[in-house]
Amino acid sequence: MLVHAINHKNLKQAALCLQAGGLVAFPTETVYGLGAMATNATAVARIFSAKQRPQFNPLISHFSSAEAALSAGQSNDAAAHLAAAFWPGPMTLILQKPANSLITALASAGGDTIAIRVPSHPAALDLLARVNAPVVAPSANPSGTISPSKAEHVVNGLGAACDMILDGGPCESGIESTVIDCRQERPILLRPGPLTPKQIADQTGIELEISKPLEQASQAVSPGQIESHYAPRAPVRLNAENKLQDEIYIGFGPSKTGLKPDFNLSEQANLVEAASNLFAILHEADALGKAAIAFAPIPMAGLGLAINDRISRAAAPRTF
Ligand code: TXA
Numbered sequence: 001m002l003v004h005a006i007n008h009k010n011l012k013q014a015a016l017c018l019q020a021g022g023l024v025a026f027p028t029e030t031v032y033g034l035g036a037m038a039t040n041a042t043a044v045a046r047i048f049s050a051k052q053r054p055q056f057n058p059l060i061s062h063f064s065s066a067e068a069a070l071s072a073g074q075s076n077d078a079a080a081h082l083a084a085a086f087w088p089g090p091m092t093l094i095l096q097k098p099a100n101s102l103i104t105a106l107a108s109a110g111g112d113t114i115a116i117r118v119p120s121h122p123a124a125l126d127l128l129a130r131v132n133a134p135v136v137a138p139s140a141n142p143s144g145t146i147s148p149s150k151a152e153h154v155v156n157g158l159g160a161a162c163d164m165i166l167d168g169g170p171c172e173s174g175i176e177s178t179v180i181d182c183r184q185e186r187p188i189l190l191r192p193g194p195l196t197p198k199q200i201a202d203q204t205g206i207e208l209e210i211s212k213p214l215e216q217a218s219q220a221v222s223p224g225q226i227e228s229h230y231a232p233r234a235p236v237r238l239n240a241e242n243k244l245q246d247e248i249y250i251g252f253g254p255s256k257t258g259l260k261p262d263f264n265l266s267e268q269a270n271l272v273e274a275a276s277n278l279f280a281i282l283h284e285a286d287a288l289g290k291a292a293i294a295f296a297p298i299p300m301a302g303l304g305l306a307i308n309d310r311i312s313r314a315a316a317p318r319t320f
């Protein structure tokens with residue numbers, strides 16, 4: 001049996017499976033991750049192979065405590081401050097990797113940095129504590145396809161590559177963690193996610209440097225600038241006010257034009273709801289096999305930044 005409910009027996013079996021070099025997909029509060037022991041190079045290599053992921057794309061190591069996570073990198077005041085404020089939670093920190101790190105080089109794609117995160121999902125934390133070692137977990141989808149927010153997405157995309165899939169139901173946020181490069185005094189936002197720069201500034205006083213102009217996300221993306229990483233099969237059209245022939249139209253909020261969308265990210269124009277629905281709707285829309293997928297405009301504020309970032313990547317030309 002591949003898919004397992006969350007209970008003590010199955011968590012124990014999953015931990016043993018990871019320790020033995022297996023691949024276990026598990027839920028986090030963001031998306032499902034495809035886990036492997038970060039210290040086991042063969043297991044980590046199986047992840048790249050399963051995802052058919054370009055090897056230069058490094059992986060996030062997951063830990064059951066902030067203390068364990070921070071000690072895996074060269075920590076500093078900013079990292080400690082962010083960790084205390086937002087872990088466990090949907091935030092990944094990039095730190096300098098110590099020379100004697102036990103985490104396999106493949107997880108850092110040969111680089112000298114390490115990505116660390118403490119997820120807040122109780123099953124993920126339980127599993128990580130049982131494994132008692134860092135677990136790398138990219139989103140549990142084949143490279144270049146949509147991230148999985150339900151166990152069935154993992155079954156469909158990567159079922160053949162998983163030794164076990166833990167089914168924790170739909171993920172709470174449905175969008176991947178906020179990634180912050182913490183190697184310098186002023187941390188840099190690398191990937192927008194559920195935790196917004198404003199929340200970070202309000203709670204810690206830390207003003208992130210934004211690595212690329214965020215308004216770029218609402219414009220056409222130049223090829224090569226942003227990798228096509230979240231692409232459905234069908235081409236995606238952004239900021240669409242109308243529905244063209246043979247298109248799936250994905251709305252946001254009440255229709256202004258009377259046009260009835262095929263799907264709505266959130267009837268109430270709630271960005272949190274939209275983020276949690278985004279990948280499930282993209283999966284469903286893509287499965288209908290139409291010529292294209294059109295998205296209604298989504299405001300560039302709060303979580304809208306992360307949503308626009310994801311769908312503009314879906315619209316970017318494929319580079320794989
Ligand atoms: O929410 C999440 O972060 C999920 C769950 C499973 O934890 N994981 C996830 O992993 O989204 P993945 O591999 O799909 O995305 C990781 C992102 C990639 O954009 C990768 O390039 C970046 O983090 N990343 C990982 N290690 C890095 C490093 N050392 N330096 C810079 N970026 C890094």
Ligand code: MG
Pocket residue numbers: 138139147
């Ligand atoms: Mg991913």
